[in-house]
Amino acid sequence: MNYTLHQLQIFLKITELKSITKASEALFLSQPAVSIQLKKFQDQFSIPLTEVVGRQLYVTDFGQEIAEAAEKILNEVQAINYKTLSYKGQVAGRLKISVVSTGKYVMPYFLSDFTNKHRGVDLNMDVTNKQSVVKSLEKNEVDFSLVSVVPDQLSLERVELMANKLYLVGGTKGKFNRNVSKKKIFENYPMLYRENGSATRNAMESFIASHHIDTPKRMELTSNEALKQAVIAGLGYSIMPIIGIKNELKNGDLQIIPYKDLPIVTTWNLVWQKSKNLSPTALAYLDFIKAEKARIIEENFAWYDQY
Structure with missing residues (x-):
């Protein structure tokens, strides 16, 4: 056996991502370089480490055991490096x-x-x-x-x-009638929510429930960025943390709509x-x-x- 730490690192990343392409991207290496090192590593074992079925790479049971051993070896090497720096007072x-x-x-x-x-x-x-x-x-x-x-x-x-502050936010493309009660925003326009389990969604739902607001039109998005872009595009309104919309407020893509008892403030x-x-x-x-x-x-x- 004459494998290198570099080969162990490459093989471990391949087993984590189940893809030579993704492993090469994660390690900032070319795909051919990763493939060559995988072949050199495989050549030292008589039992297959990986197999390709269709176009999907799979790790064999033996390969998984080698990956677990590789992780332990790399962790020990990393511990040695840490100890060296610690002895230097870092x-x-x-x-x-x-x-x-x-x-x-x-x-x-x-x-x-x-x-x-x-x-x-x-x-x-x-x-x-x-x-x-x-x-x-x-x-x-x-x-x-x-x-x-x-x-x-x-x-x-x-x-x-x-502090974490959440405000009622809308896009600036569409105009709502400022002479109408702001409560009508919740009733007449779609309200955009994060997915179940999100702390932002929980805060929004608690606020709406405590103020006895009807929201007949609802949409759900599974990321903060998707929610933000949807509001900018004019799909609806939402209660959002201000921390994630600084640039959009500055650029005029989003606006804060003043509303009683908002912002919601958490920590x-x-x-x-x-x-x-x-x-x-x-x-x-x-x-x-x-x-x-x-x-x-x-x-x-x-x-x-x-x-």
């Missing part, structure tokens, strides 16, 4: 964070200074829906999660980061399991957040105060 290690979809407009600003200062930190940030974020916390797959509504079924610690929270044994890297990040969050908010989110 913060080094893996930092894993899951973020609800709207949080992608928030979390990078609370990470960039930390990762730029500590080059030995490998960041893994998964932007997904609320249900997946909660599941990643339950399974202890991440160090931290960013949520606007703290799940009450888990025992969590948290640091409050900043972005960085949360983690109380029972979790945080790594030195995670502890260093927590110290950074507590010390720097006020500065980060002032430098990047002062525009909030305009609304």
Whole structure:
């Protein structure tokens, strides 16, 4: 056996993505280069690692076992690199964070200074829906999660980061009659919702229910970006977090429609399991957040105060 760490890395990525093309894109390598390394790796085993049925690549049972071993080897190599940097007095290690979809407009600003200062930190940030974020916390797959509504079924610690404001928003292409009660917007125009389980949808539904508003016309979209584009196009109105529509407000593509008891204000929270044994890297990040969050908010989110 004379395989290289590079070959292990390529093979592991292929097994994760089930595609040579996708693996080459993820590793920033050409497709022929990945194919060549896969063949060289396969040549060292008498049992097939992968097989192609139709045009789909499948990993054999043997290949899956080799992939699991490869992951352990690569993790050990990474641990050696982290220890080397730690002995030099540098913060080094893996930092894993899951973020609800709207949080992608928030979390990078609370990470960039930390990762730029500590080059030995490998960041893994998964932007997904609320249900997946909660599941990643339950399974202890991440160090931290960013949520606007703290799940009450888990025992969590948290640091409050900043306010999350949700407004009634419409596009600027169509004009509604300003002399008519704004409640008619909900009754006469389609209301656009995120998918079930979304914290934004829950906040919107709670507001509508508490104010006894009828919304006979409803549409559902499964991403914040799709919802935003639909509102811009004039498909309807929605209650949306302002954090994701800064540029659209500035460009005049969207408008905030003043409405009684809006905005809805929640809080972005960085949360983690109380029972979790945080790594030195995670502890260093927590110290950074507590010390720097006020500065980060002032430098990047002062525009909030305009609304």
